[in-house]
Amino acid sequence: MRIHISTTDGVPIYMQIVNQIKYQVTSGKLPPGAELPPIRALAETLVVNPNTVARAYRELQQGGFLENRRTAGTFVSDQGSPLALREKRKILSERIDQLLAEAHQMNFSHEEIQQLLKDRYDLFQSSQPAR
Amino acid sequence: MDRASESVIEIQSLTRRFGAKEVLNGIDLSVPKGGVFGLIGGNGAGKTTLIKHLIGMLKPQHGSVRIFGKDPVDDPVGVLGRVGYLSEDRDLPNWMRVGELMSYTSAFYPRWDNHYAEELRNSFDLDRNAKVKTLSRGQRARAGLLVALAHRPDLLILDEPSSGLDPVVRRDILGAIIRTIADEGRTVLFSSHLLDEVERVADRIAILHGGRIQLAASMEEMKESHRRVTLRFDKAQTQPPVVSGMLSCEGEGQEWTMILGQTDNNLAQMVAASGATVIENESLSLDEIFLTRVLR
Numbered sequence: 435m436r437i438h439i440s441t442t443d444g445v446p447i448y449m450q451i452v453n454q455i456k457y458q459v460t461s462g463k464l465p466p467g468a469e470l471p472p473i474r475a476l477a478e479t480l481v482v483n484p485n486t487v488a489r490a491y492r493e494l495q496q497g498g499f500l501e502n503r504r505t506a507g508t509f510v511s512d513q514g515s516p517l518a519l520r521e522k523r524k525i526l527s528e529r530i531d532q533l534l535a536e537a538h539q540m541n542f543s544h545e546e547i548q549q550l551l552k553d554r555y556d557l558f559q560s561s562q563p564a565r
Numbered sequence: 566m567d568r569a570s571e572s573v574i575e576i577q578s579l580t581r582r583f584g585a586k587e588v589l590n591g592i593d594l595s596v597p598k599g600g601v602f603g604l605i606g607g608n609g610a611g612k613t614t615l616i617k618h619l620i621g622m623l624k625p626q627h628g629s630v631r632i633f634g635k636d637p638v639d640d641p642v643g644v645l646g647r648v649g650y651l652s653e654d655r656d657l658p659n660w661m662r663v664g665e666l667m668s669y670t671s672a673f674y675p676r677w678d679n680h681y682a683e684e685l686r687n688s689f690d691l692d693r694n695a696k697v698k699t700l701s702r703g704q705r706a707r708a709g710l711l712v713a714l715a716h717r718p719d720l721l722i723l724d725e726p727s728s729g730l731d732p733v734v735r736r737d738i739l740g741a742i743i744r745t746i747a748d749e750g751r752t753v754l755f756s757s758h759l760l761d762e763v764e765r766v767a768d769r770i771a772i773l774h775g776g777r778i779q780l781a782a783s784m785e786e787m788k789e790s791h792r793r794v795t796l797r798f799d800k801a802q803t804q805p806p807v808v809s810g811m812l813s814c815e816g817e818g819q820e821w822t823m824i825l826g827q828t829d830n831n832l833a834q835m836v837a838a839s840g841a842t843v844i845e846n847e848s849l850s851l852d853e854i855f856l857t858r859v860l861r
Contacts, residue, residue: 441761444848446788474747481739482765483601484747 435464439480447482449555451490459499459510470500498556572721573598573752574619579669581614587857588614590776592628596754598768601746603767604756605855610773612756613653616724619754620650622699647675649718653725655709657697663708664693667715674716682715690739703734710741716759721745723755727762735762742766764851774859784851791854794832795845806839808832824849824857 437454439447458464468475473491477484491508494500498519501511537547581589581671588611596602606612617623621637621644637644648857657666663686671677684694688705691700691800698707706726713721721742727735739762742753757763763770764784771781782790796806798817810827822845825832836843849857 439765441764441852442850444788444793444850444853446848447765474743477743477747478740478767481736481743483768484743485600487767500584 437476437480439482448486448489448493451480451487452493455490455494456499464510466510466512468510470510472507508553514565571598572596572608573633574602574754575629575631575634576615576618577629579615579618581611581618581623581627587776589618592773592776592778594771594778594781596752598752599746599750600752600768601742601766602754603763604754604757604773605758605760605763605770605823605851606773607689607758607859608822611776612773613724615773616722616754616756619722619832620645620648635692645828646676646716647719649713649721651713651726653728655705657705657709657712658729659696659698661697662693663691663697663700666697666708666712667693670712671715677716679715679748681717682711685711685715703730706730707733707737714741714745716849717748717751719751721751721753721755723753724818725756725758727757727759735759739766760850760852760855772855772858779858787851787854788848790826790828791849791857792825792846793822793847793849793853794825794843795820796836796841797844798839798841806835806841808835820844824853826857 435455435456439450441447444497445453455464455470464470470491471479473484473487477487480487490499491502495502495508498511500506500508534547542550571597574594576592576594579589579592582585583659592615602773604612604615614623618625619637621641624638632644633647635643658669661669664782667682667686671679689704689711691704691708691711695704697705697708710723710726713723713804721740723738727737730738742755743766745751745753755763755767767784769783770787772779780787789813794808794817798806798819798821802821805814805816806821806823808823808825810825810830812824812826814821814823816822832843835841
């Protein structure tokens with residue numbers, strides 16, 4: 435993981451770290467599950483205050499980019515970029531809304547829709563090649 | 566918890582004259598436990614004089630200095646036993662060898678850690694048998710740093726630790742600062758005029774200028790409260806715009822650039838009232854903040 439710190443353009447150092455890690459996660463340079471260096475090690479490499487690195491990691495954890503596994507360290511979140519996840523959710527929600535509108539037109543009850551969804555899901559699962 | 570027990574250094578209305586020259590003029594400063602405190606100021610701002618009061622080399626003419634709640638002049642053993650200090654001129658006994666310097670210094674500190682001292686000596690590539698007199702500038706600074714660190718002080722004080730040193734040695738020194746505070750609860754105070762270094766490693770900063778503390782704040786507050794804002798007006802202005810907390814303003818005609826020194830200001834109201842457009846609003850580097858504060 436390469437991070438470049440500049441003290442000439444006025445951007446707070448923690449934000450430079452946040453922005454560069456975010457970019458590396460969304461661009462796939464840091465894949466899900468990749469381990470980040472410990473706070474102290476990164477602070478020494480970048481020659482910055484450890485509290486600054488800690489603040490950047492904290493912000494990235496809150497944003498869902500990183501996750502802290504107890505005693506094990508800090509990793510790129512498994513669900514990948516939260517932005518990508520939010521985007522995927524949005525697309526699927528729009529499709530579901532269309533489906534619900536049609537089902538409503540055809541007088542399907544909530545339970546019937548759920549049952550139908552479950553049946554179709556089971557069929558879909560069984561038709562998938564075994565992994 | 567009260568303030569005094571949480572701060573490692575507590576200075577109240579400290580004043581110091583050398584003859585007719587007033588070097589420190591009513592300094593109030595509190596350095597909290599843990600973290601890195603950067604003392605910045607130009608040459609002759611009084612940084613070294615202030616630091617000499619912290620280690621009891623100068624007695625306050627007026628005001629008080631407390632380190633760990635103790636007076637460094639009255640109780641040098643209680644204070645200096647817990648302080649690591651590297652002076653600007655790195656005054657080490659020239660006639661000693663590095664190994665002798667280490668064993669000599671260790672006698673003063675009950676908490677001296679031989680193992681750690683050896684580790685530092687190896688990582689700094691210092692020869693035990695080399696005479697201090699023959700050390701290069703960088704090696705001399707490393708030797709000074711070694712004896713300041715090897716007793717694992719609660720408070721590390723470095724006066725212009727990087728001045729006149731090449732980037733490799735500067736990196737060693739900054740690395741030592743970072744490792745020191747990574748150990749829970751230790752405090753570092755260092756003075757510097759190399760503001761990019763201070764911006765990298767300091768949590769809190771005080772600007773010393775003209776014998777006074779011009780500004781003391783956390784790095785975060787410092788960065789958040791200072792902004793450069795450029796406004797564009799529909800019509801040319803003959804007078805610079807006025808915004809509360811404005812430290813400087815330059816420009817002409819329709820475009821004016823100002824530096825604001827506080828978050829709580831009336832920029833938004835002023836912009837709304839005058840119909841100006843904000844075309845730039847960005848944070849400043851520590852260097853720019855310092856220059857704005859000092860040249861004012």
